[in-house]
Amino acid sequence: MIRHARGLTVLSLLVILALAPFSSAGAAMGGKLEIFSWWTAGGEAEGLSGMFSVYKKLYPGVEIVNATVAGGAGTNAKAVLATRLTGGDPPDSFQVHAGLEVQKYDPAGFLDPLDAIFKSEGWEKVFPSGLLTLLRYQSHYWSVPVNIHRANVMWYSKKVFTASYLTPPKTFDEFFKVADALKAKGIVPFVLGDKEGWEAGHAFEAVLIGTLGPDGYRGLWTGKTQWTDTRVTSALNTFKRMLTYTNSDHAALTWDGAGQYLIDAKGAMEIMGDWENGWFQSKNYADYGWAPPPGNTGVFDALSDSFSLPKKAPDRENAVNWLKVAGSRAGQEAFNPKKGSICARTDCNQSLFNAYLQSAAKDWRSNALVPSVIHGAASFESWATQYKDALALFVTSGDVAKTQATLQAACKDAGVCK
Template sequence: MRRTTRFLSGTLLAYSLLAYSVSAAASKVEVLHWWTSAGEAKAASVLRQGMERQGYQWQDFAVGGRAGISAMNTLRIRAISGNPPLAAQIKGPEITEWARLGFLRNLNNIADAEQWEAKIPAPLRDVMQYQGNYVAAPINIHRVNWLWINLRAFEAADADIPTDFDSFFIAADKLKQAGYVPLALGGEPWQVATLFDSLALSVMGPQLYQRAFLNFERNALLSDGVIEAFRLLAKMRKYVDDKGQGRNWSDTTQLLINNQAGMQVMGDWAKGEFFAANQQEGKAFTCVAVPGTKHAFSYNVDSFVFFKPNNENERQSQADIASYLLTPQFQRDFNRYKGSLPIRFDVPLPEDDHCAHASRDAFLYAQEHGTLSPSMSHGLSTTRYVQSAIFDVIDEFFYDPKQTPREAAEALYRAILSAQA
């Protein structure tokens, strides 16, 4: 049995000993999520308003911080006390862990009625299922491997938008000379891992990347590609500011918005922050794929699960939420604010959102050519326990210049091996 399963099983053992009681009353819907930044809060308001229009009393349960880690810790505490929320934002392999322990409601009836098989892209359906049954409702598709560009800084520095890593470092030097932070990076482990994730995808390519970070093959993890990704990560140290330790991702994006930094590697939720600040794509900012990843798509998918209800009122409340999530109106409005793609590809994208159109084109290309990759840094390729071990190695390397890229690759392999034991 994997240590991750033992961890969740041990944490949630009290579930079988407690009377199961969902806190939401008949007219209330309590939903746990970690959407707390400016753009995320606007996106979450779309769900709140949609449920209020149906007569429900929205009971917000927002837990920000650490890319959802704080929210998951809070959820475990609620679950072992026998008092989970009606619904919770959970993604990736953690969906399987909760389903395996018997917490989650089967959503097949809703999926059949709403024709999810026809609406959800085929590569993403399995993420929402456990033993062939739907146990989660998808919301969107995020592309992780984006490089965000502050066009005002690039113009002031007379720098060209990077097309490869040589031009990336040329631009970084010009931005630094012009007084800008070349690369905005918050010092949280998951942000450093997000940068490494895209570097690894670039230099390894999707197939080798998946062998390393989805299948955890020894030869792939110890390959020259992983070593090169660490080398590039080390080279980027001198281009980040010294005030980033502990800074959250949205405050880091704010450095571009406030014209203090030139670039940021971050998923397309960053676009939601630009839009929330009334910045216009093509004038204040733009997006390009991280060098070397134009035809690759590292994805993250937001989704909700629903805990087993106590009564018919709760069951109906959950059904109404799950059904609303895939409506065209919700898909359009929520993802406009969130920066992501609608999970439904029949929902039109805003004409003025170049980044959304580029993202959809990249997804369709990657789907056709087999270059879709579940993101390691955002919990789509592995469990949170293994992911945490990976984060520790990457973070230690970034802040320890004495460690060599080869030593880091070897440490990464050992950490993953230990985490899987």
């Protein structure tokens, strides 16, 4: 973390220079700015606060209304937002996953395209080409990305692994050997918190990647790989076995509740996105390690958080300025180190980020990239919801054949599978 010194530091000068392109009339502006998101836990709330601070320095007369709806992956927020948009009561700007998730909100009907802002801010020069492709829908940009997250990370307790003389498993066979050894010691091998319904589907993405590889996994969302494929059957059987090593209270916990098992050294491994890194930091917990889930080495399961502009935003000018801050280097450097993510921009100062985030930035540049379905990058929201619900039910049913048939039917409903 940066320690603030008295007086005008070099860092302060850099921030001022970074903010220079924004409107010089900021101090004269007033009114409100309602930002709608689902960031309420630990590091994510701290990261959002950091970006608010950048905005307030520019526009101190604007009252920021932090309209958050708790629920990881936006499980609750998305429904509330859809009701507000269709009811003519939009916030000034709202969080949305970059990718096909924007289709849920009928962008042509309820959102303003942001092509002009992308051009004026020069963002096509500082956002990676792959991310720009993900952001475009119906030939327009509809949201401004603030970060890049990695979904496929296996977090583990260093204390547990060191005391057990174990190393993180690289294959599923190794995973089960490690899990058996940990279970014999009374430690929960594979922690899970699936109270909100999306977490099992999140973990299963990593199992699919580890079983099908990046090309096979991508094909599930394009129709090149059928959900009836025997490798999907194998992935479901593997996940079913993994679930026998999880905590008995998983249905009562959210993802961060499961993470507490690692902090308390009562659990060993959790497959969760790298927002867990920010959450661990907010808990002053440092005795953790990270590794690709089994079979995931060299693959980056990507997602990006972004902000959109509703057509009827009550304080449109304030909202446009918010988007400019969200896409700026100053905004992203204030947000991402706390959030536990890397900048969407390619020109951020890497020295601001911890060891994990620096490794993630390196992997982002070198790994095979695949889109997360749970987090809005791989498919339309309706298909992602069917996937999520099928895996949530699978946790309790363990019915491989029925789940696989449901996933294939969802692909057909989406018009992708035959």
